[in-house]
Amino acid sequence: MPLKKKPVTGMKDILPAEMQIRDYVTGLIKETYKSFGFSPIETPCVEHIENLCSKQGGDNEKLIFKIMKRGEKLNLETAQSEADLTDSGLRYDLTLPLSRFYSNNANNLPTPFKALQIGSVWRADRPQRGRFRQFVQCDIDILGEASCLAEIELILATTTLLGKLNFKGFKVRINERRILKAMAEYCGFPEDQFDLVFIILDKMDKIGWDGVKAELIEAGFSADSVAKYVDMFGEMEASEDPLGYLENKLTGVLAADVIGNLRTIRQSVEATKAADFELVFDPTLVRGMSYYTGTIFEIEMPEFGSSVAGGGRYDKMIGKFTGNDTPACGFSIGFERIVTILLENNFQVPGAAGKKAFLIEKNMPADKLCEVLKEARAERENGATVQVALMNKNKKFQKEQLSKEGYTEFKEFFNR
Incomplete structure (x- = not known):
């Protein structure tokens, strides 16, 4: 039987013309992020299976490429469960490996620590435009900074990079997980069902508010809670100051610093940004990872029709390793999506001529x-x-x- 010349499904060969753009973008990423004080690190592509399956990665945990045990540890004849066959897997993102890295090396790192990672990750996902089973992620994270200065720096650094690539008119959508939880609590949803409420809310762009209502009721939530919940979003949209509306509506339910932090982030970013973009508060923004604890954000580009970068605060993840929570916030660029847009726009690498x-x-x-x-x-x-x-x-x-x-x-x- 002849050998197969095509790559495995979901993987791709990269030709020289694309590689030239990828190398340029990688170099620009390193140059820009280093100018903001981020230090490059590297983590292994293989992680312990216990870490990968710790219920931190949302649906990505269903997409792990698992690695079988080797040598004497692998016994197919006596294996009774998957745990008997596998002990590690390919990382599905860079956040979990960073948390393990920091937990293992914190004594040798400054506080706060500003990390830059660029590397391949793997997900057994359905391949589509700008999405592969092996793809490069680029993350910047600030560990040990509890104030909203971390969010401000992450947004400014990432938007500065995109501005250098001539992207204009994009949107940075921002929300707070604590707002999502406070709204759900105010409307009477059970706390242990908050994640299900957010999963359904996250579909709003595809199914509309009628669809959200229908799915919430179908999931068993009371019609009164559902109506109250959906009406709040309508009232926010009609309000001249959505943050002020929430501050008044959720008094006693929402932590006092949440609205103030969002206002500080917005004011600081708008006043000092180096690129052409709009920062907008979006109360329907959810983000799928269950590890987010505070501010969340995404960058949406009309050229791609969806988000090309995203991130947020995950103050509880490092504590899963150490027993002591550490403030943490990160932003991840969809490297493959950025490169896809540049290729479709016939981007020419500056200085490549000659x-x-x-x-x-x-x-x-x-x-x-x-x-x-x-x-x-x-x-x-x-x-x-x-x-x-x-x-x-x-x-x-x-x-x-x-x-x-x-x-x-x-x-x-x-x-x-």
């Missing part, structure tokens, strides 16, 4: 070949990119292929 190709006729004598190689070396020492290659019979096609990789200058060398 690459030179030296095409040599076959069977060139050694002395003449050395002259060509010396000329190429001199060009490289002056900062140019030079590829030396044998001349194909179909030079036109060869040049067309090289042009796709950014080569704009061609020089031909012959034996005579």
